[in-house]
Each structure stands twice: as C-alpha cells, then as structure tokens.
Amino acid sequence: MKKNLFITTILCSLALAGLKAQETLPLGWHSTDIGSLDIPGSTTWDPEAELFTLESTGDQSPGFRPDNVHFAYTVQSGNFEIITLVSYIYGMGEMGYSFRPLEEAGIMIREDLSSFSKAYYMSVMAGDGGIRYYVRDHEDQDGMNHPGEGSKGMQVPCWLKLKRIGNSFDSYYSLDGVNWTYSPDANRILEMNQTCYVGIFCRGNANYVELFGWENPNNESIVSMTAEFEATRIDEIENIYTVQNPIMGSFVNIAVDESYVDISNVFGKLESDEIIYDAESSDLKICRSSVPTDSDSIILSPKGIGSCTMTLEGDVSSFKLVNKFPVFVWEAPEAWNSLDVGSMKTAGFTLKEGGLYTLGGSADASTPEIQEGFHYMHKSLTGDAEITARISSTAFPTSGGLGGISFSADSIVSGGVMARLVYSGDGMARLESRSALGDPVLVQAEAAVSVPFWIRMTKSGTVFNASLSKDGETWTALGTGVSPDLGSNFNGGLVSGSNDNANLSILTFERLSLINSTPAINNPVPEQRMTVGQSSDIDISNVFGHPEDSPPDVLVENSASNVVSSVLDANLKLTLTGLSPGEAIITLITGADPNELATEFSVVVNETLDEEWTFLDIGSPLSEGHPSSLGDAAYSIATFGSGIAGSSDEFSYLYKEKTGAQQIVARIESIEDRGRASEAGIMFRESADPGSLYIQYSATAYEGIKLQYRWDNNSQPVTEITDPAISPPCWIKLRRNDYNYFSAAYSLDGETWIPHGEFSVPLELPPTSLVGLTATSGFNEGTSEFEDVDISIYTGMVDEKVSLPVRVNHFPNPFTEMTTLSIDVSEQTDVRITLFNMSGMMVAELMNDQVNPGR
Template identity: 20%
Template sequence: ATFVAPATIGLSASAGDSDGTVSKVDFYAGATLLGTSTSSPYGVTWNNVAAGTYNLTAVATDNGGATTTSAAVSVTVGNPSNGLPSPWTQVGIAGDATYSNPTFTVTGAGADVWGTADAFHYVYQPLNGDGSIVARVATVQNTTSWAKAGVMIRNTLDPGSAQAFMLVSWAKGVAFQRRTLDGGTSVSTPGTMSTAPRWVKLTRTGSTIAAFESSDGVTWTQVASDTFSSMGTTLFVGLAVSSHVSGVNCTATFDNVTLTPSNLPPSASLTAPANGATFTAPASITLTATASDSDGTIAKVDFYAGATQLGTATASPYAFTWSNVAAGTYNLKAVATDNLGATGSSAVVSVTVNPPNVPPSVALTSPANGATFIGPATITITANASDSDGTVATVDFFAGTTLLGTATASPYGLTWSNVTPGSYSLTAVATDNAGATTTSSAVSITVTAGSPSGLPAGWSDTDIGAVTGAGSASFTTPTFSVTGQGADIWSNADAFHYAYRRLTGDGTIIARVVTVQFADRWSKAGVMIRETLDAGSTHAFMLVSAGKGAAFQRRDATNDISVNTAGSLSAPPRWVKLTRSGNAFSAYESADGTTWTLDGTDTIPMAATVYVGLAVTSHTTAASCTATFDGVTVQ
C-alpha cells in the first residue's frame, strides 16, 4: 500500500489462540513499537507518518506468555503531490515534483540509479499488468555528465528493487539501464548519443520489458529488451531523476507523458455446482458464477459444457439453469468477458448425471395363487426382489391395504399368524435404495373355518387341488376316517383330501392303513409330509393302494413331475412310516409296526415348517374313497 506524508495509517490484525486466550497484540514498524491493543478487534492508528518505506508486523502474546509474529507488510509513504495529477505521487531522495499542463518538473538528488541500490526522486503511479509509458525528456540540468532523467518501471519502491529505466543523460547519451532481479546488479545497453529533448518509451509484456527512443515520438528505435523474473503483477511506473551527485539536486522537465495500461482479462469462478456433484437424468442443473474485472466492468458471463455454450448472463448474480440434462459426465466452466472484450475462464468443474433410477422387481413366491388354509391359519409369505441399478432396501407385505410386516434382507419373508377365515389378496412392495417402489402381482388365498368333525387338537383337514366332491375327515379314538376324491396324487399337481397338522424340523409319522375303499385299483391312502397345501407342492407319500400294493411316491421340486419307488404288493391293513431328517426323507412299510422295511430315501428340499398327516385320493373324479387309519403317531 502507498500513502502520502504526513500519513495516518490504520493497522489492524486478527489473532487467536487454540489453547488459551490472546492477551495483547503489539504493532511494529521495523523494531519500533507503534502501539498495543488488548482486545479484539486488534488495531492501532499511526499518525504523522513521514515519507519512507516501512515494514509493519503484529506480535500476538497469549495468556501463557508465548508470542507469534505475523508476516511483514511493506508500505510506502510518499511526499506530497504538490499538485501532481491524480493518481500520480512522488517518493525518493529529497526532491520535488510539480505539474503544469503539459509539463512535469522533477527535481532529484542521489548518487545514481545503478549498482544494487538506487538513489533518485520518483514521480509514479501503479500499473496493473502489462502496459507502456512514453515521455519526451525536454531538459536535463547539468549537475554531471551522468545526470539522468527518463521513464521507469520498477517492482517496488525499495532501493534494490528490480527496475527498467530508459534514460536521457546530460552528456552520456541515451541508455537502457535495468536491474532484472530484486537485489541484483544493474546492467546497461547504450542507445544513441542524443541529448534532451529526446523521446523515450518502455513497454511491458508479461516478464519482458522493451526500451525505445525517438526523435519525434512517431518513429521509434528499440534499444534493447530484457526478461525480469522478479516483476510482480502490480508495478510502479513513472518519471525518474537522479543528479548522480549526493546532496546536489538535478531538475528535469518532461512533457507528452502518456501511460497506457493493457486491458487485464477478467476473472471468473464457477461457484455451483460443486466439482464431483452428481444428478439424476433428466437433470436440472443451476450454474452460478462470480466474475470481476480489475480495470473495467464485466459485460457478460457465458456458461459452457465442454465446447457447447449453454447460456449467457449479463448481470450479477451470474446464473443459468440447464434443463433436461441427459445422463453423462460433463465439464462445466464459466467464461467472463469484460467491457473491452478480454475473456477469463473459470476452473473446470466436472459433474455426472446418472441414468434415471430403475424401479426394483418383486414377485411373491409363496403362498401360491388360489391356496387355501384352515383358520386360525399360520401362513408363510415369501418373495423374490432385486434391483438392476442399486439395492433393495425393504420388502413390505400386505393383505389388501393392511401392512403385515417388513423384511430388510434376503430371503424376504414373514409368517402371518392366527389368520381368521376369509379371502385375502396378498402383495409384496419392494423399495430400492433410491426410494423407487414396485408392487408385485396379487396372490389370492382363502382361509376356511376349521373342521367341525372333531379331529384331535392341532389337526385340520382340507381338500387339496382340483376335486369334484368335497372330502372329509373325522376321529373316533383310535381311528381316523378320511374320505377323499380326486384324479390322483401324481404328476405335477395333486387332488386329494388331507387330514394334517404342522411339524417344524425333523420328525416321523407312523400309521396303520386299516382299510382303503376300492374306487380304483390306484385308490391311495397313506402318510404324507408336504411343504405347502398347494396342489403342486413338494411332498413325500408312503401309501397303500386298493389294488397295486405299497409305494413311496414323491415330488422333489414344486410343480415338478412325481416319481415312484414300488414297495411290496401288500394290501391293507399295512403299517406305513415317513421320517424327515433335514431334507432327507425315508419311507418304510411293516406288517406289524415293529419290523420295518425301507422302501426308499430321497432328498426333497422343504421349508423348516411343513404339513404332516393322512392323505386319501380316489384316483377318479367319479367317486370318493374312504380310508381308515389307526396307530397314528407324529413324533
């Protein structure tokens, strides 16, 4: 920062302490204490500051006595302008400068502008970025042959600053003298041996400064150019005079002074969306940006996706909404244009638009559509669910609009207990991780009232599959009487009457088939274990027929074709037994219920809880078959 003497400078600082409190902040110019502040906001005012360059620091002290010193800030206090046109000011070895249109009169002393440190008087203003300065050195006072006057660009106002000086001397001609690095040594390139009046010019382009001279300000001759790696963006450009004799003033006059700054490009920053942001197609994306121009105004801000222009904003706040964006990855940027046509681009922001969320799929796998149960029923409901572009979060099970329960992990299922008689429409609703839902096809089931025939506690009976006449079951100690109709217990769907109870886990059922009414030679009666009460359910059936002997028949997979293993050709009465161990089922027959013959073993996957009981089919749709059983045990 620069000020004009006698200056008043406000110093302020921020300070914090991670493990205590700040007791005070001291402010210094070099080693000189300027003042102390003991509470936030921390600051002091430095009054009547004389011309010069000062290094300012703040020193914070905490409640434990520890101190920290801030980075130094350099400020320059210049001499009063004495009527110099704004924004010109002056600084340097004792001297003065005045302006009377169109002439600058600059008086300066100093040993030289040379070596590693300069001594001169300087009339200057800031230059931001590239630009040029032109002046005609009208006169140079003769204090010595190397008395110098000319145009200068310098990095700072420190004596050892990097600088470029295109000068006219009293008697040594024209020269381009410079110091390319802060603290470096000066070098010189001679021009012509011309004396004042003589036109001089310096042009800065990036880190290159070129020096020129001219007799008329129209036709220019380049003296030299050089690279200045120490030059910052903001420089000090102006008119320099050194007498080349310490303590002796030299006065020079300048006219036709012009300073032409280059147009600095504007800056732009895309503030939304954030880099890496994700959206779902068809997306609506709002792009916002900030833009500024240090030497002009912002004319417009254009928004781009790659090389495609999306839209334009001409006033702050700069924003544009991009609608119906398809799935893909996009590189977004904002390009600001200033009032002179210069442009500046923001950093690129990458966003991803994901495809629309695909809803999950779901299907009820149990019970089967049309299944019947005996109330109060216990019904296991299961479903398959998947999501092609995510995960399944939940599966909700409903009877009509009543939520029965929720499963959050595969296998998806629940047990619905104490279901009263009635007709029910079951559905499963899958919800994915993005909130999309899908409802399965409905499955209709019927729960009928329990048998009124006086079966033992825990026993029920029902017709299974397509029967043309209703069956029945009754119990009079120690005999079960079961009447059933149906084409068969065979192929991929059964038709029969079933007296049953529930069995969970491993177990055995034993019965003596006392009689089988002859409706057909394959009229069947026996003990059964089946997974569900659906016609196509997996099952194991150890039977005695009316005229075909004993057999172990079973269905290994739901709705699959039945298989048969023949037993003896015995007729009733005959003992039969089924044993379950995991998914292994073994079938036996016996003449006396003591000595058993194994007819077959098979692996039949079933749920943990199954239906175990007494099955009867007439093997004809034209007549019923009644069978009687005793010695029935389930264990």
C-alpha cells in the first residue's frame, strides 16, 4: 500500500548563474555538495513551471573513492520509493547531449551527507552510457561497488525508480513511467539507518577530460554540467513482511493474549509494526507487541478468537511475495490452574513467561506406579477438546521422569482415572490410561523421539487420541486411542513428574493451544441447512456429549408462524409441529440461562406432502431417506439407496397408486453426485417388494438417460441407454396405455420430445400400480430434486411400436420359440410383415424390406 508524500510535476530548466535562491525549494527539501567540487553546485526550483535544475562540476581525483556530487534531498524514514524523470543532461558538446560518458544524473539514498557515507544510487549516463548502479556497503569504504549496468542504450529522457523495503534496495528504469524494467542484478541488502537522505543528484567529470583526452571543444579545464528532472516524487510504502510459509498450510494455534509464531525463515530484518489479520475478509489487525532480539518468533496480540488468516509480507526485493496461512486464535490462558497431585516432598511449580510454560514436578512418596505424584497445570473442560504443545526442553533426574499432556476426571486425585500423552526420561513418548481409581497405568503405545518435538492429544466423544510431530506440520498417530470414562466434566492440561521424591522433572512447553468445544458446539446439520416438513422429527442426539446430564431447552422461531409445538423425548428426538413454510431458527439451550447457548441452526420448512403421496424406502438402505415438498409441483428426495439393479432393489420411492392408462412427467432438476449409483427417475411398479416388476426411466450422474425394466419378479433387469450425453436438468416422460405397453421419451425444453428407441415395452403389471419418483445415491446420502411433476390419465392414441420378445408369454402372440416364418417370391419385391392384436391395432412390424427371388 502506498501513501503519496510528495507528488508534483517538477521540471528542471537550464541552471545558470544567478538562479533562484535555495529557500525557494519545496517544503522539506534542501541541497548540498557532497565531497569537494571545483565550483559549488546548485539546485533551483521554479514553482510556476514546477521545475528542478541541478548543476555540478566533477571529481577532484580519479575513481569513486569519495562521492563528489551535488545533491537535492529530503529526509525519509521507513519503506518508500523515489521516482523521477531525468529529462535533460547538458555539458560539453551540443546542447542537450554530452560527449563525456561519465556525466550522469539520477537518484540517491544515503545514510548521511559525508562523502564516504553508506549509499545506494542509480543514474543515467550522458551520451549512450546507459543506466548504472552504485553502492557503498560501509562507511570509509575505498571506492564504490559497481553492481551492474542496465541498458547501455538508454538515453535521456529516462525514468528512474529506486525502492527501499527494510534494508533491501531495488532499481527500475522506464521509457514511459508506466512499463518498468527491473534490474535484479542491482538488488542489494544494505544495513542502513531507518532514517536516511533521499533525493536527486548530478555529477560532472571535467578531470577525466584532462586525464583521458576526451573531447573538449571549448577548451574548458573545469566544466559544470546541468541536469533536468521532472515528476520527482517519494511514495511511502506500508511496512510489511515477506516470508516463506513457516506453517506449510497447517493451522497455527495462538492465544488471545499473546503467542509466539515462528517466522525464522523471514527474509531480511523485521521492520514492520503490524501484520495483517484477515478474518472473513475483515480488516482487523493483530498488532505485534514485541520482537524478541534473540528469537525467530514474533509475539502477537490478536483482537478476537476463532479462525482467521494471517498474512505476512516484507522485504525480499521489490517482488513482495504475500504469504497467508490459517490461524486459530483460542481463549486466553489466564484461567489455567496448577497444583501438586499426591503427597509431594518437593513442591512443584508452573512458570509462565510470554508464550513459554515451564513445569516442575516431583513424585509421590508412596508407590509411584499406582499413586503417582505430579504437578498439573489444568483447566476444567467439557465436550470435545484438543491440546497441542511443543516440548522445547527437558531435565529429568531419573529415566522415570515424565511430562506432557494429561486429561483427568473432574476430581483430581493421585491414581485417578486419566488419559495422557507423556515423554519420559528414557526417550520414549507413551500413550497411557487408567480406567479406575487405583488401577495400574496401562501403556497403549510408545515411540522413541527426541526433544524438541510436538505433542497433541484430542478428545472426541469418549475416545482420546495422541499424535507426535517434529515440525508441528506433519503428524503421526501414536496408538489407536484410549477410552477411559472421565465423565462429562473433566480436566485437561500439562503435567510434570520425576519419579524422584527429592528432585524435580522440569519441562518447558511452548506454542501451547487448547481448543475446547462447548457441550453443544456441533451443529446437527454441519454442512447444509436441514430441510423439514411442517411436522418433522429432528435427531439432535449428536449435539451433546452426554445429553442425559443436561437435556436442552428448545426455542423455535418460525418466519411465518409463532405457534410451534416442540417435544423432546428421552432419545433427544425433537418433534416439531405447527411450522409454516419458510425458514425457522431452532435454538438449543443447555439450561435456563439464555447466555448458555448450546447451538443455533436454521431449517428450511417445506410444505407438507399431499396426502395422496406415499414415501417408502424400498429394500434396506443404510439409513432412512426423506422427501420434501418444495411447492409448485416440486419435490426433493434425500436417499441412502444403493441402487436399482440385480434381482433386488434398494432406493427411495415417492409414489401414488394409480389405475389404468397413466402418464408421469418430471423435470430432473439436479442429482447430488455420490458415485455411479446416483440417479433420479420416474417409475411404474407392481409392489413395494424389492424384487417387484417395474419399468423406470431415469437420469443418472454418469450414464446419461436410461430405460430399465424387470420382466419377471426377482429377475435381472434389462437396461437400455437412451443417450449417455444427457444430464440434468432435463425432462423425462413415461406412459402406460390400456394394453400394458410402456413408452418413454425425454426433452431438453419440456416441449420437443425425443422417444426412447423404436419399440414400446410390454409389461404385465396389475391394473393398479405404484407410479412416482425414484432416487438412489449409493451408500452415502444424496439428494435429488424434481420439478414440474405431473401424474395424469393417458388418453392419447397408442401408435408406438411394441417389442414382443418370444420369451414373453403374451396373448395373442402367435409365435413361439419353434415358429418359423418363410417367404417365397418369384421376383425381387418389397415385403412388409406386421403384427396386430385382437383389437385390430398394429403392435409390431416384423419386416419392411426388399427381398430377392427365392424362398
């Protein structure tokens, strides 16, 4: 981000004797001679024309040992860039062009005004000398380093830009002031005071005329040169960091009061006053309270809790790479408690210093394997929890000393029920537990590891899991978890014990984080809003860790109704009645105090299904499906059905019972892709039996549109693909005529219909059958949406061709598997053979072709 400090059009005119006094320079600007010039230089400023003019003679001696230039400057601090247009250089030779290539004009940054000061400058040379860059790394250096040359063909007018970010200096040049060429070979890291002198300069080189015999048409022994500058300005750049990713994409856990974040791979020095804290696109800031001089960490003081994104930017050259990584800001740690557990001869301690926690603990005087003693820094917790810390140092008096993370029952006693992840003096990390008071400690898993390393222990439901990491990024599970019953209220924190009554085990932990969910932090609909009917049952058993301890109160706010009845049974099934279509907010509260908010979530209330509809899960899906009315002949079906295939089906079916010739039409709006079994369709079916006769026309997630039917109960179905390229949204239609012939068609616009295949399908369904909507999703819940659903009596003419395979015993079929049909003609002729039913209606065309003479 740039802040304009001094923006004006500054045009230099020819500098001659008697020009305006130095006092007329812009506010804050000054000029001086650096080093020893034969004739004093000058700077003039014309406020009407907004022009700078600088005049200077040359060096007193060859080389660049001291600086000998005339300098117009201002004082600047922090990060900034200076830009100018060198529009004219005048010296010996023709007007506006010099034949002496060491005359130059440009921009400069200096630590002070002495001739041997640390400095960085870039310039454009007279003639075709091009762009040059110079740097003096330390004071009294004999000569300037010459890091490189830019474009040798560059001539005035030429734009120059020099940028300082921290102690990194970069140069650019341009022909138009818009398109800049970066000079990577001129980048330098230069240790320079934050407050420095910044400005424009020029230098003549008369002594080189004498030394090298260069052209001097006027035979002048000392010749001054004049440079013109336009559009000179200095822009401040916000102090920022540039870093590699110190976290590599994983969450950093920091505390609200202060936390250390390792930025050891930051380039350059830390010069910023703040880093950006971006939580959900906000512009909040995390201000740095201090930067430890002997540490590669910064201490942060965030202004809120929860997830956010930390952005670090900074001083790695002009390409200021931005690094962002996720941060979880957790609750301030001032609520930690500490105590010695057991009968300790030597008192333990907890020392908190910045983001470091040092714990010292000895041992119980009795049998340590059962009645162990330790020092415990802990918090009272409930619900799920996660504790992470880095063990940075240890001092164990014996190999039996230990320290790490421990979860214990609400009553903290020696030998109590617990689960812990500890590191011991023998170099092993162990996942341990005790299931009953006074039982021995059981070791579930162990692994050799060396300090420093990270430890993490999580409680999810009743299971405690442990993991280890060397970098806080890549984690390895230790064991498969333990499940001691700590109850709904328990403690969690850090422990230290020595197995030595007289001496302490001392461990230092850093980057400690605790994430603790409240009893009802989990949203029962974690990924999407739940869709319910006007009377619905909602399972909220996953909201609480131990719901039987404190069943919640229920508040329901419905956008269109204030009369909502809610009943919560012993199994935490919430039954709501009286909901109106729209949106409802359901709030579950742990107790009478409204401040003890458990969770709040919204539900979309759909119209109750028409009583004519029936919903069934055909077969045995993993879980119950559920339909919803979306209003205006639109429905959704959520299903766990694995598929309609084989000799037995498993799907969700929303249907009506219909008799006689019927037609069902639906627009498949969407299918939630849960795999190859995901499909939505329309169906005629004999019964709800999984192996029933049926015919279905459906849209699929992977196979386009298909027609599928089962001729006989519990048999394999026939599948015919209509078009593999068609996908929702699309319309599909399935018809049944009075003679049990079925035809299918699809449409992309609901008006132009494309029939499936050449023949209709005969299927011996009873007069009354089940007609409706189908949905499958594999073994994961998926939702399909239907629109423009219509089931109506079919009254159209039956003109579809009908397929009558001989294996179907369909009266009046004159053909059997033994029937042979022969044709005997004396000359080439057209032959057409058709089949009619008893009503005189053509139901099949067996041949329509030209045949040659013969039998």
